Amino acid sequence: MSTSKPTNLRIPGPTPVTPEILKEMSRLMINHRGEEFRHLIESVTKRLKVIYETNQDLHILTASGTGAMETAIVNTLSPGDNVLAITVGAFGDRFAKIAEIYGADVTVLRSALGESADPDKVMSELNNNPNIKAVLVTHNETSTGVTNDVESIAKIVKQDFGKLLLVDGVSSVGSVPLKTDDWKCDAVASASQKGWMAPPGLAFLSFSLESWKANASSTMPKFYFDLREYKKYMEIGQPPWTPNLSLFFALDKALDLMLTEGMHNVHARHVKTAQKFRDGVQELGLELLAKTESASNTITSVILPEGIDAKEFLYIARTEHNVELAGGQQALANKIFRIGHLGLVTDDEITETISAIKHSLEKLK
Amino acid sequence: MSTSKPTNLRIPGPTPVTPEILKEMSRLMINHRGEEFRHLIESVTKRLKVIYETNQDLHILTASGTGAMETAIVNTLSPGDNVLAITVGAFGDRFAKIAEIYGADVTVLRSALGESADPDKVMSELNNNPNIKAVLVTHNETSTGVTNDVESIAKIVKQDFGKLLLVDGVSSVGSVPLKTDDWKCDAVASASQKGWMAPPGLAFLSFSLESWKANASSTMPKFYFDLREYKKYMEIGQPPWTPNLSLFFALDKALDLMLTEGMHNVHARHVKTAQKFRDGVQELGLELLAKTESASNTITSVILPEGIDAKEFLYIARTEHNVELAGGQQALANKIFRIGHLGLVTDDEITETISAIKHSLEKLK
Numbered sequence: 167m168s169t170s171k172p173t174n175l176r177i178p179g180p181t182p183v184t185p186e187i188l189k190e191m192s193r194l195m196i197n198h199r200g201e202e203f204r205h206l207i208e209s210v211t212k213r214l215k216v217i218y219e220t221n222q223d224l225h226i227l228t229a230s231g232t233g234a235m236e237t238a239i240v241n242t243l244s245p246g247d248n249v250l251a252i253t254v255g256a257f258g259d260r261f262a263k264i265a266e267i268y269g270a271d272v273t274v275l276r277s278a279l280g281e282s283a284d285p286d287k288v289m290s291e292l293n294n295n296p297n298i299k300a301v302l303v304t305h306n307e308t309s310t311g312v313t314n315d316v317e318s319i320a321k322i323v324k325q326d327f328g329k330l331l332l333v334d335g336v337s338s339v340g341s342v343p344l345k346t347d348d349w350k351c352d353a354v355a356s357a358s359q360k361g362w363m364a365p366p367g368l369a370f371l372s373f374s375l376e377s378w379k380a381n382a383s384s385t386m387p388k389f390y391f392d393l394r395e396y397k398k399y400m401e402i403g404q405p406p407w408t409p410n411l412s413l414f415f416a417l418d419k420a421l422d423l424m425l426t427e428g429m430h431n432v433h434a435r436h437v438k439t440a441q442k443f444r445d446g447v448q449e450l451g452l453e454l455l456a457k458t459e460s461a462s463n464t465i466t467s468v469i470l471p472e473g474i475d476a477k478e479f480l481y482i483a484r485t486e487h488n489v490e491l492a493g494g495q496q497a498l499a500n501k502i503f504r505i506g507h508l509g510l511v512t513d514d515e516i517t518e519t520i521s522a523i524k525h526s527l528e529k530l531k
Numbered sequence: 532m533s534t535s536k537p538t539n540l541r542i543p544g545p546t547p548v549t550p551e552i553l554k555e556m557s558r559l560m561i562n563h564r565g566e567e568f569r570h571l572i573e574s575v576t577k578r579l580k581v582i583y584e585t586n587q588d589l590h591i592l593t594a595s596g597t598g599a600m601e602t603a604i605v606n607t608l609s610p611g612d613n614v615l616a617i618t619v620g621a622f623g624d625r626f627a628k629i630a631e632i633y634g635a636d637v638t639v640l641r642s643a644l645g646e647s648a649d650p651d652k653v654m655s656e657l658n659n660n661p662n663i664k665a666v667l668v669t670h671n672e673t674s675t676g677v678t679n680d681v682e683s684i685a686k687i688v689k690q691d692f693g694k695l696l697l698v699d700g701v702s703s704v705g706s707v708p709l710k711t712d713d714w715k716c717d718a719v720a721s722a723s724q725k726g727w728m729a730p731p732g733l734a735f736l737s738f739s740l741e742s743w744k745a746n747a748s749s750t751m752p753k754f755y756f757d758l759r760e761y762k763k764y765m766e767i768g769q770p771p772w773t774p775n776l777s778l779f780f781a782l783d784k785a786l787d788l789m790l791t792e793g794m795h796n797v798h799a800r801h802v803k804t805a806q807k808f809r810d811g812v813q814e815l816g817l818e819l820l821a822k823t824e825s826a827s828n829t830i831t832s833v834i835l836p837e838g839i840d841a842k843e844f845l846y847i848a849r850t851e852h853n854v855e856l857a858g859g860q861q862a863l864a865n866k867i868f869r870i871g872h873l874g875l876v877t878d879d880e881i882t883e884t885i886s887a888i889k890h891s892l893e894k895l896k
Contacts, residue, residue, distance in 0.1 A: 172559050180560040180776060191556040191777055194537050195545040195730060197855050228732055230593050230772035233755045264754045359773055365560060367593055367732050367775035387752065389629045390598045407595035408724055410732035411545060412556050412777065490562050 173484070174515050174522075177492040178308045178337055178465045178506035180359040180366050183416070187363055187423070190415040198411060204403030206414050211400075213421040214370055217429060218339060218354060220346035223373040225396040228410045231336035231357030234369035236264050237391040238332045238353035239302075241373070242380040245269025248297040250329075252283045252319070256309035256495045261302045261334050268386045273298070279310050279498060280467070282460035285318040292327045300330035300380075305354075306338035309495045311467035311504060312456045313342065320349040330380055336360060339370075340424065341436045341464045341508045352377040361436070361464065361508040363423070364416045368409075436463045439511045446520035447505075450527070455502050464508040467494075468523075469501065474530050476500045482529055487522030538849070539880050539887075542857040543673045543702055543830045543871035545724040545731050548781070552728055552788070555780040563776060569768030571779050576765075578786040579735055582794060583704060583719060585711035588738040590761040593775045596701035596722030599734035601629050602756040603697045603718035604667075606738070607745040610634025613662040615694075617648045617684070621674035621860045626667045626699050633751045638663070644675055644863060645832070647825035650683040657692045665695035665745075670719075671703035674860045676832035676869060677821045678707065685714040695745055701725060704735075705789065706801045706829045706873045717742040726801070726829065726873040728788070729781045733774075801828045804876045811885035812870075815892070820867050829873040832859075833888075834866065839895050841865045847894055852887030 175182045196202050207226070215224050227233055239261075243249065249270040251262035254277045266272045275291050277283050283303065292298060301323045306313045316333060323331045335344050335354040341361030346354050352374040359366035373381075373393060381393065395406040424432055440463040444454060447468050455467035470476055476493045480503065483489045494502040505519060540547045561567050572591070580589050592598055604626075608614065614635040616627035619642045631637045640656050642648050648668065657663060666688045671678045681698060688696045700709050700719040706726030711719050717739040724731035738746075738758060746758065760771040789797055805828035809819060812833050820832035835841055841858045845868065848854045859867040870884060 173561070175560055175562065177562050177564075179773065180563065183560055188557040188559070192553040194553070195540055195548055195724075196538070197540065197542050197857075198545065198731070199542075199857075200849075200855065228593070228595050229598075229755065230774070232772045233594075236755045267754050268752045357773070359560075365775065365777045366563070366773045367778065387633045389632050390594065390601045391755075407597045408544065408722070408731045409595070410730065410775065410778075412730045413732065413775075484565075490565065492562075492564075 171488060174489045174518050176489055176505050176507070176519050178504060179508060181363060181506060181509035183363055183365055184510060187416050187419050190419045191365065191412045193412065193415045195411060198409055199404055206418060207405065208403055210414055210417055210421060213425060217424065218346045218372050219344070219348065220372045222347065222375060223397065225371055225373065225393060225400065226405065226409070227369045227371065227391065228367065228407065229369045230366060231355060231369050232260065233391065234355035234357065234371045235261055235334055237371050237393060238355055239265050240268055240386040240388040240391055241393045242330055242332065242353065242377050242384055243268070243270055243300060244383065244385040246271060247299045248273070248295060250275060250291055250295065250298045250301045252288060252301065252303040252314070254281065254283055254304060254310060254312050254314060255279060255307040257307055257334060257336070258304040261304065265302060280312060280455040281457065282312050283314045283319065285315060285322055288319050289322045289326065292322065292329065298329055300332055302332050304334040305344055306342060306462050306464055308337045308465055309498065310455055311462040311465040312460050313338070313462045316344065316351070317349055320351060324350040330376060337464050337508060341432070343433050346372050358413055358417060362417065363420045363509040364413060368413045368417065439507050439516065440464070440466065442516050443505055443507055443519070446516065447523060450520070450524050464506070466505045466507065467502045468505065470503060471527065474527060476503060478530060479503065479526050482526040483522045487525060489519050489522035536853060539854045539883050541854055541870050541872070541884050543869060544873060546728060546871065546874035548728055548730055549875060552781050552784050555784045556730065556777045558777065558780045560776060563774055564769055571783060572770065573768055575779055575782055575786060578790060582789065583711045583737050584709070584713065585737045587712065587740060588762065590736055590738065590758060590765065591770065591774070592734045592736065592756065593732065593772065594734045595731060596720060596734050597625065598756065599720035599722065599736045600626055600699055602736050602758060603720055604630050605633055605751040605753040605756055606758045607695055607697065607718065607742050607749055608633070608635055608665060609748065609750040611636060612664045613638070613660060614665050614667060615640060615656055615660065615663045616667040617653060617679070619646065619648055619669060619675060619677050619679060620644060620672040622672055622699060622701070623669040626669065630667060645677060645820040646822065647677050647679045648684065650680060650687055653684050654687045654691065657687065657694065663694055665697055667697050669699040670709055671707060671827050671829055673702045673830055674863065675820055676827040676830040677825050678703065678827045679825070681709065681716070682714050685716060689715040695741060702829050702873060706797070708798050711737050723778055723782060727782065728785045728874040729778060733778045733782065804872050804881065805829070805831065807881050808870055808872055808884070811881065812888060815885070815889050829871070831870045831872065832867045833870065835868060836892065839892060841868060843895060844868065844891050847891040848887045852890060854884050854887035
């Protein structure tokens with residue numbers, strides 16, 4: 167373990183975890199089929215539901231966020247089902263691909279990289295395809311730093327058309343408002359290493375009554391991710407498979423901190439922090455990938471100036487200025503860099519990040 | 532966090548984790564797509580392979596052991612494939628069920644609870660069913676405390692019949708010898724909370740060249756557990772999805788401790804510890820479920836004396852004697868109790884356990 171100053175970790179997750187939460191990771195093992203764990207899983211689930219703004223089911227999986235996305239699909243759909251996948255980047259593509267691999271008939275509605283989904287286009291797709299059973303949408307696209315207007319999309323999908331709505335909220339829930347029940351989202355996935363301020367390893371999935379109705383006739387194969395097993399075991403306060411105990415301890419503490427701060431304040435803090443990052447990079451003369459109205463409050467994507475090599479830039483920022491930034495993925499590789507600002511970010515970390523970007527670019531000009 | 536004496540956790544996993552390993556769980560987050568993690572995953576994988584005694588592929592999943600069992604099946608088989616599932620208890624049944632759910636045509640070869648699989652019967656099943664493509668077997672059945680003779684079974688399955696051999700080694704590898712390459716096991720699953728002395732949350736799967744050949748034509752659907760993604764990403768020292776970093780830190784330390792002790796010594800220690808537990812309970816006049824020749828060196832199942840209620844017995848042992856034992860599962864509920872002795876067990880813990888069993892039974896007589 168290094169005793170030097172910790173790296174300013176500005177990737178879109180894992181996010182930095184505070185010492186008081188990390189300390190919980192070192193607690194002794196307990197029996198996951200005993201009373202102490204029953205109290206823990208019930209209490210953690212209850213508070214996750216508060217933050218999700220749901221009174222319906224929510225289950226905790228020992229998996230990455232991608233596992234929760236797969237769980238949403240395989241527990242509601244059957245091979246041959248028509249699905250509309252709204253994608254605005256790599257994680258939207260991933261959601262579509264999971265559905266395809268399990269045999270769904272997927273129609274893709276794609277936006278240009280950096281743009282959010284247009285609710286009017288969602289409406290016309292649903293008008294044109296009356297057989298569509300479910301709509302997949304990313305709330306916050308981590309690869310581009312774009313937030314979709316899930317509230318408006320949900321109105322169309324749920325109120326106008328009555329379809330299932332499966333949401334990838336991996337990098338949004340807990341940082342950005344998502345009203346699971348009010349908006350009638352049928353399944354919302356998230357993961358512990360995002361705004362929840364815990365290390366990676368647990369994924370969460372809310373699951374509505376309508377999802378359970380769909381589940382009754384869903385024939386996509388599932389075992390590890392079979393939510394019926396999770397539901398059955400949750401009645402005795404257990405998960406079906408051995409859970410990641412240490413992360414339950416950490417999450418217990420992190421949820422306390424979030425709810426003590428108050429979710430209204432947590433959300434407001436993310437808005438303020440994001441604005442500081444956007445202002446900071448624009449003051450350096452840099453251009454943002456996302457349009458102002460859909461810019462994410464958890465991840466900011468910045469267009470790399472002409473002639474700057476992403477790898478060199480990230481290397482200098484990391485090794486000479488202590489700031490770990492993320493590059494672009496797939497089509498955006500070497501075209502953008504990304505700043506993660508989910509969870510706790512101090513003003514010093516913002517200043518240090520902007521300064522690192524400035525000096526790293528200057529060195530490469 | 533309690534400051535009282537830690538519970539003597541004698542369930543078959545999670546196993547107690549020593550302070551020096553737990554300390555690693557509290558390390559700061561790093562970039563899982565950076566150099567530091569590349570070194571970590573490469574080093575951890577290399578040492579896992581030493582303990583697995585394999586030079587072939589091995590991948591680390593953010594999942595429970597059940598996830599690795601599912602991974603073995605969905606990456607080698609296709610719906611309609613004929614599979615022979617050798618089961619000697621609840622975890623063998625689980626392996627068979629996963630294959631069935633994903634569409635395999637499963638023939639079950641079942642032994643009485645407490646008995647190990649008979650290699651001769653495996654041979655006759657394979658003679659009778661020439662269409663069998665793969666054989667599933669549990670190395671150490673956690674629900675009964677029985678170890679199957681995988682070496683003899685492997686000889687038949689691999690040398691005599693040339694079938695795929697998928698092994699559930701969840702509660703054996705790292706504690707009990709399993710020679711992955713020598714015995715020609717095509718896939719072996721394990722999980723961090725067993726003999727590896729780390730908390731739960733990571734699962735491991737070795738995967739032979741023959742498994743990769745089977746993979747090329749495998750059509751069972753998979754995404755989160757798609758090993759082709761793991762293989763592709765491992766070339767750049769990354770897993771495809773965000774990994775459980777804290778457990779990689781812990782495992783790094785645990786593997787050091789295991790390899791410094793030497794696997795021969797680790798295995799010998801498990802033999803000795805298991806014998807002490809078996810002797811101890813037999814000296815109390817209790818009967819073991821497993822026959823001597825197949826009794827597990829990681830879990831001991833003890834038959835509950837007539838008239839003793841399992842729940843009451845476990846409650847007294849836990850609350851009055853500080854020892855957390857496990858009950859029986861499914862058909863063995865209220866018929867046996869189980870003692871886990873994987874990983875590190877001190878002589879004091881053995882003495883305390885035997886004494887707790889003695890006094891708890893006396894109180895209930």
